Amino acid sequence: xxxxxxxxxYRPEDVEGIxxxxxxxxxxxxxxxxxxxxxxxxxxTSGWVSSRxxxxxxxxxxxxxxxxxxxxxxxxxxxHRLDLKNRVAELGYWVxxxxxxxxxxxxxxxxxxxxxxxxxxxxxxxxxxxxxxRASQRVAEKAGGVREGVLRRRIRLGGRSHDCILxxxxxxxxxx
Ligand SMILES: CC(C)(COP(=O)(O)OP(=O)(O)OC[C@H]1O[C@@H](n2cnc3c(N)ncnc32)[C@H](O)[C@@H]1OP(=O)(O)O)[C@@H](O)C(=O)NCCC(=O)NCCS
Numbered sequence: 001x002x003x004x005x006x007x008x009x010y011r012p013e014d015v016e017g018i019x020x021x022x023x024x025x026x027x028x029x030x031x032x033x034x035x036x037x038x039x040x041x042x043x044x045t046s047g048w049v050s051s052r053x054x055x056x057x058x059x060x061x062x063x064x065x066x067x068x069x070x071x072x073x074x075x076x077x078x079x080h081r082l083d084l085k086n087r088v089a090e091l092g093y094w095v096x097x098x099x100x101x102x103x104x105x106x107x108x109x110x111x112x113x114x115x116x117x118x119x120x121x122x123x124x125x126x127x128x129x130x131x132x133x134r135a136s137q138r139v140a141e142k143a144g145g146v147r148e149g150v151l152r153r154r155i156r157l158g159g160r161s162h163d164c165i166l167x168x169x170x171x172x173x174x175x176x
Contacts, residue, residue: 005074005104007064007111010052014065017073019045021096028097032133032157059084062120066095066108074099077108079116079125087123089116091169093139100135109143110174117171125169128154130162140167144174 019042022029029036035044055061063078075095082089091112093105109127116122127145129136141147145167153161 005066005068005107005111007066007077007108007115010049010063010065012049014073015042015046015049018049018065018076021073021075025094025097028100029094032130032136033094034157062089062116064108064112066093066104068099074104075108077105077112079112079120079122081126084121087121088126089120089122090126090128091116092127093136103142105139106142109139113143113169113171113174117174123170127167127169128164129167130155130157130164132162137165137167140165140169143169145169146173 022036022040022045026036026040030038035048052061052063055063059082061078061080062082063076065073066075066077068074073096075093077091077093079089079091091109093108095104095108113125116125127136127140128151129140131150146169148166148168151164151166154164154166155162
């Protein structure tokens, strides 16, 4: 990895950095992230950032930014579909295109899992990757995810339902 990355909570002043990271990656993100649509705007970023604290408080989504050593935004990651009764959540990630293929998503995933097991009280983290999204599958595998099977027509992307590979990560699976 060229630059070490960290994860941290969102701050109101992050809007510009996130917006430019998304704009630099629009083509790649829009294929896999429904929120990155054709009319995505700075206002969408702003609304997302300002909704993070309440989404966290409602245990709807625990969202983090991925930043490099200069505190530049290189992507985002988070835990959603939180099932606190069973101590399970689903983990997602995106990385701005100029920073891909340098291990950023894998390192962010490891860090987020560590946080989730130590501080978030979770026992199991799930990653769902379309059978067509090899880069995402590789991230799950490199972070130590165990492939549990294929979930048929599990996510809707680009106007069609995709089969997904389900990976799970437990504390003891984490690779460093
Ligand atoms: C998926 C994504 C987060 C990966 O981020 P990243 O920082 O490049 O990930 P890493 O560098 O840690 O690892 C990427 C792995 O995927 C591989 N990869 C990247 N692009 C690939 C492609 N088009 N086809 C096959 N493998 C690919 C890399 O070679 C690497 O594996 P390796 O170490 O075995 O060579 C990034 O590509 C992205 O944001 N994609 C769009 C959003 C998305 O798909 N999110 C996940 C939704 S489930």
